[in-house]
Amino acid sequence: MEFLLMGFSDVPEGQILHFGIFLSIYIIALSGNILIIVAVSLNHQLHTPMYFFLVNLSLSDICFISITVPKSMATSLTNSKLISFYGCVMQIFLVVTFATAEVALLTIMAYDRFVAICHPLQYTLIMNWDACAQMAAASWISSVMHSVLHTSVTFSLSFCASNIVEQFFCDIPQLLKISCTDTKVNQTLVFITGSVVNAFCFMFIFVSYGYIFSAVLKIPSVQGRYKAFYTCAPHLMVFSLFMVTAIFSYMRPKALSTPTVDLLSAFLYAVLPPVLNPIIYSLRNKEIQEAVCKISKKIKALFV
Numbered sequence: 001m002e003f004l005l006m007g008f009s010d011v012p013e014g015q016i017l018h019f020g021i022f023l024s025i026y027i028i029a030l031s032g033n034i035l036i037i038v039a040v041s042l043n044h045q046l047h048t049p050m051y052f053f054l055v056n057l058s059l060s061d062i063c064f065i066s067i068t069v070p071k072s073m074a075t076s077l078t079n080s081k082l083i084s085f086y087g088c089v090m091q092i093f094l095v096v097t098f099a100t101a102e103v104a105l106l107t108i109m110a111y112d113r114f115v116a117i118c119h120p121l122q123y124t125l126i127m128n129w130d131a132c133a134q135m136a137a138a139s140w141i142s143s144v145m146h147s148v149l150h151t152s153v154t155f156s157l158s159f160c161a162s163n164i165v166e167q168f169f170c171d172i173p174q175l176l177k178i179s180c181t182d183t184k185v186n187q188t189l190v191f192i193t194g195s196v197v198n199a200f201c202f203m204f205i206f207v208s209y210g211y212i213f214s215a216v217l218k219i220p221s222v223q224g225r226y227k228a229f230y231t232c233a234p235h236l237m238v239f240s241l242f243m244v245t246a247i248f249s250y251m252r253p254k255a256l257s258t259p260t261v262d263l264l265s266a267f268l269y270a271v272l273p274p275v276l277n278p279i280i281y282s283l284r285n286k287e288i289q290e291a292v293c294k295i296s297k298k299i300k301a302l303f304v
Contacts, residue, residue, distance in 0.1 A: 003088050004081045004164045005072075008263065015076040022076070025275055026069045032278030033058040039291035046291060049112050049127040054281065056136050057105045057238075061274035064098035067091055068169040068270050075168070088170040089155055095169065095270065096147035099246065100197070102273070104139035106239045107201045111135075113232055114208040118215045146193070153189060157181040166259050167266055173249075174262065198247060205239060234281045241276060245269035 008018040036058045040046045068091070075081055083091070115126050154172055157179040167174045172190060176183040209232070216228040245268040282288050 001085045002163060003083050003085070003159075003170065005075055005083055005168055005170070006164070006166045006259070006263070007072075007075055007081060008168065015079065019073050019076045022069050022073045022271075025271060026065065026073070029065045029069075029271075029275045029278075030062060032282065033062045033274065035292060035295075036278050036281065036288065039288060039295055042295065043291040046287060049129075049132045050109070050116070052132055053105055053109045053112060053136065056139075057102065057109070058278065060098050060101045060105060061277055063094070064102065065271060065274040067094045067098070072168040083165075083170065088165075088175075089151060091170040092154060092172060092175070093147050093151045095171070096150050097143050099269075100143035100146045101139055102242055103197065103201050103246075104143060105136075106235065106242065107204055108135050108139060109235050110205040110208045110239070113235060114212055117212050117228055117232075146197075150190070150193070153186055157183065157186065166262060168263065169266070169270070171266060194247075198243065202243065209236070234285060237280050238273070238277050241280075242269065242273045245272060 008014065037055050040051045040055050071083070071091070112127060116123050119126065150172060154175055157175070158181045159175075159178060160180045162178045164178065165171070165174045166177070172186075176186055176190075212228075212232060216225050219225045219228065245265070249265040249269045282292065
């Protein structure tokens with residue numbers, strides 16, 4: 001009825017260092033994503049489909065990192081590595097839900113950029129608020145359904161031997177390792193669904209940006225081309241970061257699987273994207289920068 005999560009260190013000094021690093025990362029991730037949500041909400045000029053999906057992505061990032069990092073910090077502080085069976089079930093369900101939502105939202109954002117650049121005159125007609133709400137709802141509903149599938153299949157296995165999960169949170173590959181049931185079906189399911197979802201999203205985004213770059217190169221103005229590329233760059237960077245780290249974590253060869261590599265890969269896809277996404281969008285987006293500056297000025301005015 002309980003699992004033991006793997007910590008980053010068994011030495012008190014190492015545990016304090018782990019807590020400090022994870023606390024700093026968590027604060028940065030929360031601050032960055034909340035700042036984007038507030039900036040978009042308070043600035044009416046940013047009430048557009050692109051920023052609507054960016055807010056959804058920030059919400060997903062906040063939830064994604066909140067599932068794993070606080071529990072890991074508590075483990076390092078209390079030196080208690082226990083997590084209940086149902087706590088592990090919930091962690092698996094939520095991790096898969098928000099990881100899938102991340103991919104789905106990034107794919108929709110690529111479609112939004114495609115319509116904006118390749119069909120600018122029809123943009124408001126195609127990307128109307130009803131369509132945006134339906135696409136966002138579809139991404140969340142499909143993510144939950146995908147998560148229910150993987151969670152139910154994973155916990156239909158028997159765990160009768162070791163209860164040590166060699167990870168700082170409950171993760172499907174690590175649970176498959178400690179199951180005393182044949183996991184070939186589960187491994188095949190993870191590989192097939194991962195391959196299908198990743199291939200579809202990758203090809204959709206690849207084709208979308210093929211049309212986007214083709215349309216951008218036809219823009220006569222250098223400034224116009226630069227502006228179009230500038231609005232697409234953050235999305236491409238965020239998508240590449242998440243996909244590379246997630247694929248490496250779930251679909252790498254067994255020969256590359258060691259406790260250290262497993263910990264590092266999980267950190268890269270579960271912790272790093274929620275931290276870097278708001279930084280990338282803030283640094284590469286002048287409209288977000290201007291909105292954040294306005295908020296900071298208002299806050300300063302309150303204390304002056």
